Amino acid sequence: MIFGLRIHGDVDETLLGRALTAIVRRHSALRYFFPDRDVVDFALCAAADSVSCPLDVVDLSSSGPGHREAHENNALDKLRHPFELSVPPLARALLIRHPEYCTLGIAIDHIIFDGASIPVFLRDLETVWRQLSTGDDLPDTEVSDFAAFAAAEHEWLRGARADAAFEYWRPRWAELGPTPRLPLRHVVGKPAASGTWNREISADTLADKCARLGSLTPFTLISTALFTAFHQVTGEVDLGLILPISRRNNVRTRQGIGYYNNPLLLRVELTRGMTLDAAAGVVREATLGALRHSYAPFQAIKDRFAHLELPAPGPYLYLNMMPPQRAPQLPGLGCEFTWFDQEDVLIKFPRLSIICQTQDDGSLLLDSGHNGTHFDWPDVAAVLNRAYDLLVDQGVE
Known part of the structure; x- marks a missing residue:
């Protein structure tokens, strides 16, 4: 990084x-x-x-x-x-x-x-x-001492809450596996060219859309639009994505440096012909359920279910919501935050990555990319463009 x-x-x-x-x-x-x-x-x-x-x-x-x-x-x-x-x-x-x-x-x-x-x-x-x-x-x-978090996680895994989390994740992993394969045509033969995609949603549009769909969070709104777009473009109803959850649930961890992230599987089952408005409730309930059991480490779940015949992992959808990054105020200097190689990160892994960055004015930047070894870019672009149209009310659902 x-x-x-x-x-x-x-x-x-x-x-x-x-x-x-x-x-x-x-x-x-x-x-x-x-x-x-x-x-x-x-x-x-x-x-x-x-x-x-x-x-x-x-x-x-x-x-x-x-x-x-x-x-x-x-x-x-x-x-x-x-x-x-x-x-x-x-x-x-x-x-x-x-x-x-x-x-x-x-x-x-x-x-x-x-x-x-x-x-x-x-x-x-x-x-x-x-x-x-x-x-x-x-x-x-x-x-900050990351060892204290690791010790607390180890103790949590020995308790009843961990058992409840494993029971929650068992059927979801059994049906989709740890990384649900995207319902897009796979590249055959020579890999296609890599592709990137960028859009912006204004703060007013974002706030209005979240309110109209029942006080959704920006994450739930974006994931609802993506699931709906995949369904409308591909016809699939059983869909999933991976999102990173930062398990910083107290003052010490919020002030800590370390790898607190936990990949979280969000799985939804839509019905055929479902619109964005109808899908919003389904995605919200699925998100709340996943978040209630998000403390269970991804690797621990994977180890627990190693004996099951899980679906083979494949190229998957990865959605990352990022807050604004604010530069430090250093005396006598003017500082601006900057990323290095972010476009390369988007196309590095075997997945369709979508990074949503909140700006200081409340608008949302959407950046996506894939490396062309798994899907044809026109297919990916069709889904992403459809999701964007749903977010800004362009076209008919």
Whole structure:
């Protein structure tokens, strides 16, 4: 996972390096490593004073445009390089000095870090930066300890709530499997070209549509539109998608950095000819049921049902709702949040990914992509365009 900042102003790279190292030392998850790269369910945590965050600095402020692009690409390739999981920390940073601004890229292995950790990381960067820049000493204590969450999860799995969750998931996994295959024509022979798709829904349209369909949340509205579109385009009625749920259910986890995400299967069974309005109630009930049992770890469910003859996993629909990412306020600097390689992420995995990003003005950006190895893009685009039409009331249901 790579994210970062575009920074206007003179960046003190020594201060930046100290701040990044402080963050790694303040959050135990950022110091996890895996001695055996083939056994990723066993990790160790390096001592805080034994690690620092690597920071590379590339100065392109006086380079010509041609040399600048080559050097920048080379530096970004190093930032993207896969981590050696047995060597902590599984994080690195890159500062590129351009003539008019700086770019800060932060790469952290997804095995220890989820998307909801980004705002925590950026808030901590602001806190640490301000303290260090004024000469204050940082408290020698951890801000978050992921081991406490892991211990609580282990204890939860031994209780009655876990048993109830497994019973809830058993029939749903038995019918669709862990990743329900999309009802689209599969590519035969040479893979098709990759494709991307982007749309925006205004805040007024989003609010009006959610209210008209019975006070839906934006997630339920988007998933309802997708399920309805798949049904209307393909005729399928038994549908599912995977969504990441961040299990941050208390103050400590909401302020923590780590991989708290849990893939959640949302399965619905529509009736033939169902419209968006009719599907909304079905999707809402299915969502509420899934969320009530969302604490059960995906891998634990998979292990529990390993003896069942589940449907073969296949290319699936992945829906991720993301809040606005706010840049830190660093004294004397102007910062803007930026993603790195987001389009590549959309087409990297064997799935149809849809990322919904809420903007500060309340509007919603929809970004989607697939890598062309599983479905023909015209088929995918037909479903996505239909879903968008349903969301903005274009066309007839």
